[in-house]
Amino acid sequence: MKFNEMLQKSWDKNGSLLCVGLDPAPEKFPEKFSNFDRPIFYFCKEIIDATADLVCAYKPQIAYFSSCSAEEDLIDLIDYIHTRYPGIPVILDAKRGDIGSTAMHYARESFERFQADCVTLSPYMGKDSIDPYLQYPDKGEFILCRTSNKGGDDFQMLDVGGEPLYMKVARKVDEWNVNKQMGLVIGATYPAEIKAVREIAPDLTFLVPGVGAQGGDIEAVVKTGINGYRTGLVINSSRAILYASSGSDFAEAARKEAKRTRDAINFARF
């Protein structure tokens, strides 16, 4: 099944636009995991089991795995989601970007080794750095457009012929998206910008990080970013859900926070 169809079904099935980001930092795990052989795998597994009926997707951030030599945990977690909760897509947050011959290897990493359904990519090296991923017709790609970090302004806000660079990126990705595989990453912190991009790209899905720990306003994100079908958004929260409690009730607290976030999104949505 194509990624965009998988996502559509997932939005519908759980009635949710919430994505839970899997950024496992062992130093933040509850005490009990210090005795575990594979703390990253088991911590994430409990988070997944506690939230799978509340989300439209999961987004593991590869840096958290690779910095800990935990590639096997990442493989097993994605396999676990696909097997135990079929239909929930996994977006591998990798922000890769390189020339075609190298991008082919990165695509293999994301889609064959890790079996992700979708990957995040950087636009800086242009279309031919994205093409190798499109060779996997069932997979999706979210391209960085506007990021919510302070440094996001350094280049993304530069004026290019009367509009900021990120708008040029949005226009290009919309133009490139003939196979309906692509979407955009747009941070939650600037709703006016989400609105501006939605106006020029009504059909693209936006992956929106930055609600939760990063402080983005859910209502403003939904009101400005939603498409004509009241979907078109994958709203990500990582730390606020994963580390809602540092005690033994962490999974229950994660569920509660995920439910709160999903409901806040739906309240703004309908």
Place this chain on the structure above:
Amino acid sequence: MKFNEMLQKSWDKNGSLLCVGLDPAPEKFPEKFSNFDRPIFYFCKEIIDATADLVCAYKPQIAYFSSCSAEEDLIDLIDYIHTRYPGIPVILDAKRGDIGSTAMHYARESFERFQADCVTLSPYMGKDSIDPYLQYPDKGEFILCRTSNKGGDDFQMLDVGGEPLYMKVARKVDEWNVNKQMGLVIGATYPAEIKAVREIAPDLTFLVPGVGAQGGDIEAVVKTGINGYRTGLVINSSRAILYASSGSDFAEAARKEAKRTRDAINFARF
């Protein structure tokens, strides 16, 4: 020792500005490696042994390792270079770029897990996506500026207030480089652009991919990119050296091609 000092010594010691890129693609290896338990490690080791007196640096491309689940080979190769040929820096070509909390994990991946001396990064997310790497004072960072692939034009050539985006990136990196840890990646295919960047950033080191298989003109690169000390360049060739022969003489052929390239650089340099 700081990366820029290590590189300076390495330029001097071997009288070379040549960097050999380690892009190990097992399907291109000579026949004998099909029987090896760790073909990637042993192929690269033979390349390194055949070229270590001719280079200023090695640049493993991480995608070629991660697509093959060969992280252990990468760790062991970098350790082999550091142990057997001390003083030759290893630049991990990773082109990472993410928010600070994630960049910290990528920095850990590059500098602690893999023990690279330097890493390549993408500028799109701005200064705070680079800061975590600067926390390792002995390490270096090359930031993507102008890339030699066709898609490099898509965004890097956009006009920003009278000059292309890549010039803005060059100016920003030059401004950020207070600790002398940073350099720029500039493709070999557009010498006029190398010249323009050298004029505004006389002190930055340029990592220049694109000679060899990608067809960049060595003489033009050296004449336009060299600094006042007749250094300031790390000129990378990967495929043209690694796969100079597909027979059992591959290491000898790699040495010959590396020597030819180093000499062509030095001919233009002096």
